[in-house]
Amino acid sequence: MGKEELLAKIEENVLQGRRDSEDEGLDEGLEGTPGVVELVQQSLEEGIEAKEILLGALSSGMDKVGEKYESGEYFLPDMLTAAEAVGAAMDILEPRLLDAGMESKGKVLLATVKGDLHDIGKNIVGLMLRGAGYEVLDLGADVDGNKILEKVRDAAPDILGLSALLTTTMLEMKEVIDALESEGLRGDVKVMVGGAPLTPQFAEKIGADAYGKDAIAAVRLADSLA
Numbered sequence: 001m002g003k004e005e006l007l008a009k010i011e012e013n014v015l016q017g018r019r020d021s022e023d024e025g026l027d028e029g030l031e032g033t034p035g036v037v038e039l040v041q042q043s044l045e046e047g048i049e050a051k052e053i054l055l056g057a058l059s060s061g062m063d064k065v066g067e068k069y070e071s072g073e074y075f076l077p078d079m080l081t082a083a084e085a086v087g088a089a090m091d092i093l094e095p096r097l098l099d100a101g102m103e104s105k106g107k108v109l110l111a112t113v114k115g116d117l118h119d120i121g122k123n124i125v126g127l128m129l130r131g132a133g134y135e136v137l138d139l140g141a142d143v144d145g146n147k148i149l150e151k152v153r154d155a156a157p158d159i160l161g162l163s164a165l166l167t168t169t170m171l172e173m174k175e176v177i178d179a180l181e182s183e184g185l186r187g188d189v190k191v192m193v194g195g196a197p198l199t200p201q202f203a204e205k206i207g208a209d210a211y212g213k214d215a216i217a218a219v220r221l222a223d224s225l226a
């Protein structure tokens with residue numbers, strides 16, 4: 001297979017949400033054929049640069065997934081499996097991209113706030129941001145505000161992304177933003193918030209810089225904030 005054909009195959013498999021050959025994908029009859037991971041490995045063996053694979057197949061594939069999600073052709077599970085396939089490919093590519101000195105678009109620190117265990121949405125946002133070329137540091141779920149502040153201080157992210165799924169825990173976001181302010185860190189980092197119970201009005205009221213309705217919006221906003 002030539003380079004263009006390999007990159008097109010990777011993109012096709014991102015759209016199918018096929019991480020590896022064991023996955024069925026959206027269409028029938030694909031099981032047993034190489035998925036994203038095997039194709040990425042093959043591409044590297046054939047001398048295609050990690051950066052080309054990222055930009056020419058993975059990111060472009062996720063862009064198309066995003067368009068299909070927005071047009072209603074794809075649903076959330078389709079986006080999730082595609083993002084997971086890209087995440088698995090990124091595990092292979094990331095060290096090579098760093099070795100090659102490819103600059104990341106920016107550093108994003110993610111956390112689901114204290115008291116909240118919901119992390120599926122945050123994880124999708126993280127995968128999409130990685131696929132779009134950001135360095136993502138993920139603190140996980142139920143993260144104490146002090147830990148977030150400590151990491152903002154140590155890692156100096158460009159963007160802090162906070163997620164909350166409960167009407168009770170979304171209030172914790174304000175605590176974090178206020179603490180950033182009182183610790184003199186607010187000017188150093190842009191804050192993006194997201195999660196099902198939030199509204200743009202709420203985000204504005206608590207002093208966030210941006211509200212991400214979904215993972216696609218989160219990537220677009222990151223591009224405008226970083």
Ligand code: B1M
Pocket residue numbers: 076115116117118119120121122124125160161162163164165166167168192193194195196197211212213214215216218
């Ligand atoms: Co819980 N839960 N849950 N739950 N849960 C909800 C949120 C709830 C709406 C269900 C309901 O009652 N209808 C309700 C909240 C009600 C409220 O607050 N008013 C609820 C409740 C009450 C609870 C418990 C209290 C239940 C109990 O124990 N009595 C408990 C709380 C635990 C806790 O957190 N302390 C609880 C527990 C759980 C599970 C652990 C079982 C599980 C979570 C597993 C996990 O995440 N690892 C769970 C689940 C799965 C849900 C539902 C069913 C699904 C949430 C989800 O993953 N959605 C949810 C009901 C529902 O939404 N239908 C529900 C899919 C996900 C992709 O979407 O997270 O919105 P979402 O993320 C989107 C966007 O919001 C956005 O992009 C994502 C991708 O497009 N986004 C961001 C999210 N974060 C972002 C950050 C950004 C930008 C965009 O920038 C940084």
